[in-house]
Amino acid sequence: MASGGRVTSLSRLHFGRNWAACRNYCRKFCTVRKHDVNSHRPFLCHPNSYCTFRTIKQHILCSQHCGEAWLQPNSRPTSTDQEHKSAVSSPYKLVAEDLSTLCNDIKKELSPSPAELKLLSQYHFDGKGKAFRPMVVMLAAKACNIHYHQHPTNNALLASQRVVAFIAEMIHTASLIHDDVIDLAATRRGRPSVQEAWGQRNAILAGNFIMSAACVALARIRNTEVIKILSQVLEDLVSGEFMQLGSKEDEDERFNHYLQKTYKKTASLLANSCKAVAVLSGCDESSIEQVYQYGRNIGIAFQLVDDLLDFISTEQLMGKPTAADLKLGLATAPVLFAAHQSNGIAHTKFLAEQHSNEAIKQISMLFPSDERNALITLTHNVLHRLK
Amino acid sequence: MAHWQGHRMGLFRLTVPLLKRSCGRTAISRHFVTWSQVRTASFWGSSKVTDWNKAVSEAEKIVGYPTSFMSLRCLLSDELSNVAMEMRRLVGTKHPLLKMARKFLYDGKHAIHTRGLLVLLMSKAAGPCQDEALSETMNSGIYPRQRSLAEIIEMINTANLIHKGVVNIAELQPSDGSVEDMHFGNKMSVLSGDFLLANASTGLAALNHTYVVELISSAIGDLVEAEFVGPRDKFGHPLLLSDQATIDDWERKAFLSSGSLIAKSCKAAMMLANHDKVKQEMAYAFGKHTALAHQLKEELQPYLGYSDSGVTVTVQGAPAILYVKLHPEKAKQFGFISNPDVNSKLLRRVIKNSDAIEQAKQLLQIHGQKALSALSTFTPSDARSALEKIVNAIVAV
Numbered sequence: 001m002a003s004g005g006r007v008t009s010l011s012r013l014h015f016g017r018n019w020a021a022c023r024n025y026c027r028k029f030c031t032v033r034k035h036d037v038n039s040h041r042p043f044l045c046h047p048n049s050y051c052t053f054r055t056i057k058q059h060i061l062c063s064q065h066c067g068e069a070w071l072q073p074n075s076r077p078t079s080t081d082q083e084h085k086s087a088v089s090s091p092y093k094l095v096a097e098d099l100s101t102l103c104n105d106i107k108k109e110l111s112p113s114p115a116e117l118k119l120l121s122q123y124h125f126d127g128k129g130k131a132f133r134p135m136v137v138m139l140a141a142k143a144c145n146i147h148y149h150q151h152p153t154n155n156a157l158l159a160s161q162r163v164v165a166f167i168a169e170m171i172h173t174a175s176l177i178h179d180d181v182i183d184l185a186a187t188r189r190g191r192p193s194v195q196e197a198w199g200q201r202n203a204i205l206a207g208n209f210i211m212s213a214a215c216v217a218l219a220r221i222r223n224t225e226v227i228k229i230l231s232q233v234l235e236d237l238v239s240g241e242f243m244q245l246g247s248k249e250d251e252d253e254r255f256n257h258y259l260q261k262t263y264k265k266t267a268s269l270l271a272n273s274c275k276a277v278a279v280l281s282g283c284d285e286s287s288i289e290q291v292y293q294y295g296r297n298i299g300i301a302f303q304l305v306d307d308l309l310d311f312i313s314t315e316q317l318m319g320k321p322t323a324a325d326l327k328l329g330l331a332t333a334p335v336l337f338a339a340h341q342s343n344g345i346a347h348t349k350f351l352a353e354q355h356s357n358e359a360i361k362q363i364s365m366l367f368p369s370d371e372r373n374a375l376i377t378l379t380h381n382v383l384h385r386l387k
Numbered sequence: 388m389a390h391w392q393g394h395r396m397g398l399f400r401l402t403v404p405l406l407k408r409s410c411g412r413t414a415i416s417r418h419f420v421t422w423s424q425v426r427t428a429s430f431w432g433s434s435k436v437t438d439w440n441k442a443v444s445e446a447e448k449i450v451g452y453p454t455s456f457m458s459l460r461c462l463l464s465d466e467l468s469n470v471a472m473e474m475r476r477l478v479g480t481k482h483p484l485l486k487m488a489r490k491f492l493y494d495g496k497h498a499i500h501t502r503g504l505l506v507l508l509m510s511k512a513a514g515p516c517q518d519e520a521l522s523e524t525m526n527s528g529i530y531p532r533q534r535s536l537a538e539i540i541e542m543i544n545t546a547n548l549i550h551k552g553v554v555n556i557a558e559l560q561p562s563d564g565s566v567e568d569m570h571f572g573n574k575m576s577v578l579s580g581d582f583l584l585a586n587a588s589t590g591l592a593a594l595n596h597t598y599v600v601e602l603i604s605s606a607i608g609d610l611v612e613a614e615f616v617g618p619r620d621k622f623g624h625p626l627l628l629s630d631q632a633t634i635d636d637w638e639r640k641a642f643l644s645s646g647s648l649i650a651k652s653c654k655a656a657m658m659l660a661n662h663d664k665v666k667q668e669m670a671y672a673f674g675k676h677t678a679l680a681h682q683l684k685e686e687l688q689p690y691l692g693y694s695d696s697g698v699t700v701t702v703q704g705a706p707a708i709l710y711v712k713l714h715p716e717k718a719k720q721f722g723f724i725s726n727p728d729v730n731s732k733l734l735r736r737v738i739k740n741s742d743a744i745e746q747a748k749q750l751l752q753i754h755g756q757k758a759l760s761a762l763s764t765f766t767p768s769d770a771r772s773a774l775e776k777i778v779n780a781i782v783a784v
Contacts, residue, residue, distance in 0.1 A: 112608070114615035178581060181553070182574050199555035200573055208550060208584070209611040215588060215604035222597045231592040234585040241578055242466045 091374035091381070095138040098157055098165075102134055103127045105166045109213045120198055120206040121213075124173045129189055133172050133270060134165040136298065136378065140274040140291055141165070142371040143363070144281035152369045160221045161277045167230065168273040170214040175237050177207040182241070226276045233272045240264030258333060259300070266306075267299025290362045294375065297359035302382050304352035307332035308345060309385075349383075356383050438780040443501065446773040450507040451527035461542060461586050470579045473571075480564025482572030483552030484579075502544055502649055503537035505677065505777070509653045509670050510537075511770035512762070516661040528770070532594050532659045539590045539603065540652045546583035547610045549576050599655040606651040613644035617703060630715055630724050632708050634750070640703070641682045642675065650674035669761045673774070676758035680781050683751045687784065690739045700735050705750065707734070710743035748784055755782035 092099075103125045110121045141161035146152050157165075179185070180193040181200045187193055195203035211234070218230055243261040263271075274295030278288040310332065333348040356379040363375050461467065477485045510533040515525060523530045553576050559569055584607070591600045617640060618629060642650075653674035657667040686704035700707070711718045718724055723734055738744065758778045765771050 112612050112615070114612060116619070117612060117615040178577055181577055184556070184570065199557060201551070201553045201555050204550050204553045204577055204580070205611045205614050208547075209608055211584070212604050212608035212611065215591075216601050216608070219597045219601035219604060224592070224595045224597060227597060227600055228589075228592040231585075231588040234588050238578065238581040238585045239466065241581070242469065245469070245578075 091135060091139060091378045094142070094371055094374050095135055098138050098162065099131055099134060102131060102166055102169065105162070106170060109166075109170070109217050110210065112209065117206065117209060120194060120202060121209050123194055123197075123206075124177070124189070125169075129169075129173075131169060132302075133168045133273065136270060136295065136375070137165040137168050137273045137277055138162075139371050139375050139378070140295065141277035141281065143366050143369055143375060144278045144283050144287065144291060146369040146371065147287055147367040148281050148283050150367055152367075155369065155371060158280055160223070160226075160280050163217055163221055164226070164230070164273055164276045164280065167214045167218055168269060170210050170217075171230075171233060171237075172269060174207045174210040174214065177203050177210070179241070221280075223280065225279055229272050229276045229279065233269050236264040236268035236272075240266075240268075262300050262303045262333075263296065266303040267296045270299035270302070271295035287366060290365050293362040294359045297355040297362065298375075298379050298382060301352040301355040301359065301379065304333055304348055304355065305382060305385065308334055308348050308352070310334075352383055356380070438776075438783055442773065442776040442780045443504065446504055446508055446777060449527075449769050449773050450504065450511060450529060461583065464582075466582050467579060470575050473575060476568060477564075477572045477575070480568045480572060481562070482554065482564065482569055482576075484549060484572050484576045487549055487552055501777075502652065503541045505649060505674065505774070506537040506540055506652050506656050507534065508770045508774050508777075509673065510656040510660065512765045512768055512774060513657055513660060513662055513666055513670065514766065514768070518661040530660055532596075533656045535590055535594060536599070536603075536652060536656055536659060539587045540648065542583045542587040542590070543603070543607055543610075544648060546580040546587070547607075549580040549583070551614065552576055594659065596655075596659060599658050602651045602655050602658075606648045609643045609647035613640055616640045616643060630711055630718070632703070632711065634705065634708060634712070637703070637705050637708050638679065641679050641705075645682055646675045646678035649678040665764070669764045672761040673758050676754045676761065677778055677781065680751055680754035680758060680778070683747060683754065684781050684784070687744070687747055687751065689735060690744055691784065700731055700738075702729065702734075706738050706743050706747045709746045709750075710738045710741055713743055713746070714741065751782055751784065755779075 106125045107122050110118065110125070112118055112121070138157060138161070141157055141164070142155040145158070145161075146155050148154075176188060177194050180188055181195045181203050184195070185193050186196045193203075194206060198206070215231075218227055221227070240261050240263075243257060243264065246257075271292050272295070275288055275292040278291040283291070333351060334345055359379045360376050363372060366372050471488075474485065474488065507529055510530065511528040514528070523532060526534070553573050554563070554569055556566060556570060556573075559566060563569060564572075588604075591603055594600070617632070617636065650671045651674070653670040654667045657670045683705055686701055686706060689700045690706055707723075711724065717737075721730075721733060721737060723729055723737075755778055759775060762771060762774055762778070
């Protein structure tokens with residue numbers, strides 16, 4: 001299989017580990033501000049800014065000379081990694097009970113009287129989705145509650161946090177339904193998409209209905225700050241969609257454009273719903289910011305890997321047509337990198353790993369708990385998922 | 388005045404590409420004549436001004452600024468100007484987005500933007516709040532947050548109209564335009580509608596009032612629900628008259644499709660000024676009955692003229708439903724019920740000459756009266772009498 005060949009080529013990227021030579025190389029070529037020469041771990045320029053194409057190229061050059069030690073999640077010599085290894089925490093198990101009622105909670109919000117609208121709007125909430133977003137949000141909520149009490153037993157979800165978790169899934173689903181109309185996607189999660197089954201007009205209306213139900217549920221939390229945080233997501237989603245229409249001429253600008261789009265279309269929802277549950281937990285400002293940064297970085301990593309899988313995975317595994325972005329002419333990271341005669345896949349993976357490292361760095365500042373470690377495990381899962 | 392100028396520029400940007408391609412040079416000047424005539428008619432008066440136009444332009448003076456209430460920030464945004472630039476591709480197709488954009492320009496003043504106006508007038512009629520806790524200062528008797536609300540309502544309504552114009556690719560006719568172009572039109576409709584809704588939701592969040600957010604969000608859901616009420620074909624078009632439909636069904640649907648947004652936004656305007664429950668409910672009742680009356684008036688209109696040409700009658704409208712209730716046998720004979728190829732000229736003629744019209748007019752009066760009696764609980768003011776004039780203009784047939 002052609003795609004299999006591409007995957008194995010990734011492993012050829014492991015270089016020798018001549019640390020001294022590498023340190024010199026890094027001193028020479030990398031700006032110290034952007035690259036921690038001593039620990040050999042490039043990190044993102046600034047949590048709130050985006051790397052330009054050039055700085056990423058620099059990081060990659062460094063990484064090739066620093067060896068791939070830190071690129072390998074299993075051999076990363078950091079304390080967080082060891083901690084995470086010792087805790088046997090399956091992220092899903094920790095919130096399985098809370099997640100089990102998710103679809104029913106959502107369906108309760110979506111019960112309009114016209115039978116057809118009910119059918120349409122509940123179509124995607126059949127419990128077969130990954131529920132990745134609610135899982136992250138619930139884990140973040142529990143980790144925040146523990147951090148607030150500084151005690152690992154105080155992890156019960158607040159009712160309002162549970163609502164934020166299902167709102168995140170509702171917003172995500174509504175935007176998928178609208179995206180499918182824009183891309184004319186025929187399948188979604190292994191089934192015909194809403195627009196394929198009911199037509200484009202009904203699909204748009206159903207998406208709006210889910211969105212309005214989500215906003216009603218959001219308002220009932222009765223917290224104006226949380227409403228502001230989550231309504232920002234809606235604005236980001238649509239402005240990300242607009243960004244997808246246009247492209248930039250300049251090389252640096254084009255890459256920046258892609259990363260910004262990635263933030264708005266994927267990461268904003270994760271980042272802001274994590275922020276919302278942190279606010280509800282009563283945590284202090286700096287913890288809220290850390291949880292937000294965790295969501296932002298894992299969200300970007302998630303989308304980068306998604307774009308990568310679009311490149312290499314098979315349709316059967318994904319449950320949706322692959323290479324769809326290429327067909328649509330969208331400039332995703334693998335395409336952008338490939339356009340520069342470099343190994344697009346490896347570079348994208350590299351960038352995703354950088355974001356996942358940043359996510360780990362941020363979340364590690366919370367009070368230690370199974371939930372916090374599960375969030376760290378999740379970042380690894382995001383990098384190594386197959387679908 | 389600054390608002391007005393800026394707003395015109397926004398519209399200008401939005402429609403210039405349309406005009407350029409669709410009409411050619413001579414047509415451009417023709418359209419601009421029309422545009423200025425519209426303005427003349429509403430600002431400096433003309434012999435043809437109707438009660439409605441008069442009531443609306445008087446009302447506009449009362450609330451402080453004489454133009455539509457769509458947020459300028461939105462209209463001048465990069466996103467919407469991009470849509471406007473791309474829209475030239477739709478010229479020559481029958482995509483509803485194109486029609487929507489033209490409508491927005493030519494009769495925007497009197498058809499689309501009245502919702503915001505009602506909210507502002509209602510806010511002013513209710514007056515300042517008794518509660519000292521509200522720190523805002525009023526501008527022309529209206530709180531800034533109430534003005535934002537009026538803008539938000541316009542954005543929601545426009546987004547809804549745009550989204551309802553998304554066409555189903557599977558039912559396209561060759562004459563509509565190429566599939567690619569129509570899909571492109573859909574894409575623009577989805578994006579610009581989503582853009583307006585997203586801005587409406589951040590706008591709502593900025594009002595800092597969770598009950599208002601809840602109320603207005605539920606109104607967005609109602610607008611969607613309205614599209615699914617009653618028998619439909621697989622594409623969502625309303626099916627023909629059934630003999631089961633009652634006037635209550637009509638009222639329920641009319642409430643969802645137009646009453647809910649107006650009633651809930653009038654109520655929300657009261658909540659923003661900390662007015663008591665009684666005022667909130669009266670504002671709600673006023674909004675609801677005004678909207679229902681307006682809907683009835685629209686449905687009656689095709690039966691009031693003399694000519695058949697260019698009128699479309701709504702088969703699920705109140706006059707038709709009333710006719711079937713009054714004369715079930717005749718309706719069957721004429722083939723009005725569950726007939727996909729109903730003879731609309733015959734339908735119009737038969738109903739026009741029946742007692743259903745009289746009943747529909749009575750219903751119109753009833754809703755008008757209910758709106759006026761809700762208004763009478765507010766203290767007399769310019770704003771209140773402007774609202775009364777608007778209701779009277781609606782019920783005058």
